[in-house]
Amino acid sequence: MKILVCITNVPDTTSKITFTDSDTRLNKNGVQFIIGPYDDYALARAVELKEQTGGSLTVLHVGEADAEPQIRKALAIGADDAVRVNAEPLDSYFTAVQIAHIAKQESYDLILMGRESIDYNSGVVHGLVGEMLGIGSYSPVMKLDISGNKVTIAREIESGKEILTASLPLVLGCQEPIADWKIPNMRGIMTARTKPLKVVEPVSVDEMTVPQSYAQPAPKGACKMIPASEASTLIRLLQTEAKIL
Amino acid sequence: MSVLIYIELDNGSIKKTSLETVAYGAKVAAQTGGKAIVLAIGKADSGELEKAGDFGAEKVLHASDEKLAHENSMAYADLLVQAAETTQSKIIVLPKSGLGDAMAARAAAKLKAGIVSGVTALPETQGSFNVTRSIFTGKAFATVEIKSDIKILVVKKNAIELDESSVGTVKATVEIFTPSLRDTDFEATVVEVEKASGEVSLTEADIIVSGGRGMKGPENWQPLLDLANALGAATGCSKPVSDLDWRPHHEHIGQTGIKVAPNLYIACGISGAIQHLAGVNGSKCIVVINKDPEAPFFKAADYGIVGDVFEILPKLTEAVKAIK
Numbered sequence: 001m002k003i004l005v006c007i008t009n010v011p012d013t014t015s016k017i018t019f020t021d022s023d024t025r026l027n028k029n030g031v032q033f034i035i036g037p038y039d040d041y042a043l044a045r046a047v048e049l050k051e052q053t054g055g056s057l058t059v060l061h062v063g064e065a066d067a068e069p070q071i072r073k074a075l076a077i078g079a080d081d082a083v084r085v086n087a088e089p090l091d092s093y094f095t096a097v098q099i100a101h102i103a104k105q106e107s108y109d110l111i112l113m114g115r116e117s118i119d120y121n122s123g124v125v126h127g128l129v130g131e132m133l134g135i136g137s138y139s140p141v142m143k144l145d146i147s148g149n150k151v152t153i154a155r156e157i158e159s160g161k162e163i164l165t166a167s168l169p170l171v172l173g174c175q176e177p178i179a180d181w182k183i184p185n186m187r188g189i190m191t192a193r194t195k196p197l198k199v200v201e202p203v204s205v206d207e208m209t210v211p212q213s214y215a216q217p218a219p220k221g222a223c224k225m226i227p228a229s230e231a232s233t234l235i236r237l238l239q240t241e242a243k244i245l
Numbered sequence: 246m247s248v249l250i251y252i253e254l255d256n257g258s259i260k261k262t263s264l265e266t267v268a269y270g271a272k273v274a275a276q277t278g279g280k281a282i283v284l285a286i287g288k289a290d291s292g293e294l295e296k297a298g299d300f301g302a303e304k305v306l307h308a309s310d311e312k313l314a315h316e317n318s319m320a321y322a323d324l325l326v327q328a329a330e331t332t333q334s335k336i337i338v339l340p341k342s343g344l345g346d347a348m349a350a351r352a353a354a355k356l357k358a359g360i361v362s363g364v365t366a367l368p369e370t371q372g373s374f375n376v377t378r379s380i381f382t383g384k385a386f387a388t389v390e391i392k393s394d395i396k397i398l399v400v401k402k403n404a405i406e407l408d409e410s411s412v413g414t415v416k417a418t419v420e421i422f423t424p425s426l427r428d429t430d431f432e433a434t435v436v437e438v439e440k441a442s443g444e445v446s447l448t449e450a451d452i453i454v455s456g457g458r459g460m461k462g463p464e465n466w467q468p469l470l471d472l473a474n475a476l477g478a479a480t481g482c483s484k485p486v487s488d489l490d491w492r493p494h495h496e497h498i499g500q501t502g503i504k505v506a507p508n509l510y511i512a513c514g515i516s517g518a519i520q521h522l523a524g525v526n527g528s529k530c531i532v533v534i535n536k537d538p539e540a541p542f543f544k545a546a547d548y549g550i551v552g553d554v555f556e557i558l559p560k561l562t563e564a565v566k567a568i569k
Contacts, residue, residue, distance in 0.1 A: 011381070013519070013523075014518075014519050014520070016519075017384045019385070037501050038501065091359070091389075092350075092360060093359065093360060096350075118381070118500060118501070119380065120380050120387075121362070121379065121382055121504075122346070122360075122362040123343075123346040123362060124347075124350035124353070124360055124399075126350070127348075127350025127351045127354070128350045128353060128354045128360075130350075131350065131354035131355060132354050136319065136433060137319070137347070137351070138318075152436075156343070156495060157316065157343065157438070157440070158342075158343075158446045158449075160439045160440035162316075162435060162439075163435070163436045163437040163438075164433050164435045164436055165434045165436055166432065166434075167432065175501075176494070177494065206357070207392050208357075208359030209359040209360070209361055209389045209393075210389065210390045210392060211387050211389050211390075212375060212387075212389065212390055213387070214380075214385055214386065214387050214388075215386045215387075216384075216385055217384070217385070217526065220544070223543050223546040223548065223549045224549070225548075225549050225550070226548060226549070226550050228550055228551060228552025228556070231550055231557045232561065232563065232564035234532065234548055234561060235565055235567075235568060236568075238530070239568060242548075244452075244508050244529070245476075245565075245568065
């Protein structure tokens with residue numbers, strides 16, 4: 001089975017987000033970048049499926065060269081090779097076209113990615129790629145089992161889950177607890193250095209959306225403290241002052 | 246030029262977030278000089294669907310084929326595209342949800358449309374078409390210009406105020422919509438649906454009571470559940486709590502869990518890690534109860550109580566019962 005895992009390169013979840021160049025660019029100073037947490041789940045399950053089926057696993061990133069440490073980490077975790085589309089991914093549509101273009105050349109059985117990136121939170125790339133390839137797409141997938149061509153998926157729906165069966169090929173957006181994150185071992189780190197990482201130029205895409213500027217939320221006002229001995233006062237304040245109850 | 250608005254149904258009723266989406270779409274239609282037309286998929290009475298008129302919709306297209314009973318983003322996206330073509334809509338509005346995003350994505354690829362998900366305000370339509378969206382799980386906002394001819398907006402909860410004054414008394418016309426369904430959209434088989442019954446959905450909830458490690462164990466959750474019950478609230482938890490299996494995963498609120506935007510969020514024994522704050526920063530009012538006065542959550546709160554949750558929660562429950 002040929003598996004493609006798409007990873008994002010995003011600021012660590014603890015990062016404070018600020019902007020530079022008159023609020024037109026993310027300020028990357030002092031920010032640690034990581035593989036998107038949801039993508040990490042997709043990668044972990046893909047490594048297990050590769051071991052189970054004896055197939056191949058390619059990792060794909062649409063982004064600039066500064067993401068290569070994260071791509072190498074994915075190789076150290078268990079991907080066989082990697083492709084980086086050398087472009088700043090400015091919107092979901094652009095990213096999806098690049099992924100679909102690569103996927104069409106290689107006919108992957110399974111394309112996995114996180115349910116969303118934790119920077120732009122769109123959660124639409126898997127659906128776009130599925131439609132562009134003319135195959136099914138499901139998200140967020142919490143459990144994934146494959147037997148031959150048949151796939152059994154458990155995915156989260158509002159206040160519960162849905163279990164469905166479908167056939168390969170598919171595009172899936174993943175989330176926990178599909179697999180435990182994998183940490184690269186020393187052997188993986190050493191072999192990752194020699195695994196192929198191909199850099200390709202992007203295909204041209206019509207400009208759909210263009211970011212103009214960024215902003216931070218307005219600062220929060222001071223918290224009104226209520227003594228624990230008068231806790232019930234809170235309910236009155238929520239009713240009369242905040243007018244919520 | 247019409248604005249097409251997709252609404253989600255829950256047991257035949259229009260979800261509150263979808264009513265917000267109707268109000269949002271109707272205002273966009275008013276801004277751009279078009280009609281607001283709604284698409285509803287699934288079983289619902291005409292009387293219920295007519296309510297979309299109260300929020301500014303002129304017409305509701307209703308598709309209720311038996312094959313569409315199960316949420317199916319691929320078939321639903323097909324319908325959305327057919328409805329957009331029938332109504333010649335150039336702007337499509339959906340509510341932000343797993344289904345809304347999935348439909349929007351597949352429709353965007355079919356229509357070659359620019360898609361912006363997580364929209365938090367009405368667009369600016371003078372000259373270029375600009376929308377503001379939430380990014381970095383609410384830690385920032387981006388203003389984005391949509392340049393494509395067809396535009397798809399996926400709107401976050403609370404992007405528009407649904408107060409009494411914005412509600413009208415006009416009934417929308419309900420028309421049966423008969424789309425052509427493709428067999429390829431129905432190749433997957435739904436084997437089982439496990440939906441927790443009686444629970445208030447976190448993404449739809451107006452009030453959420455949420456617990457962290459300060460609750461000290463799953464056996465101690467009853468006081469929190471009692472308060473939630475008295476308030477008619479949904480219950481949530483922090484990531485460590487779901488990681489420890491104290492509470493189910495679908496209650497995990499945060500950057501890598503569910504993002505919520507209730508009117509009232511009550512955090513009990515949650516210190517307020519940046520990842521948790523990112524999941525709740527869309528809340529209108531935040532109450533924090535924690536015995537540690539240095540807990541970072543107090544900086545993000547509107548009201549705070551420093552004290553033992555197990556002493557405070559029963560007092561709050563009694564006070565709520567007293568005003569009901």
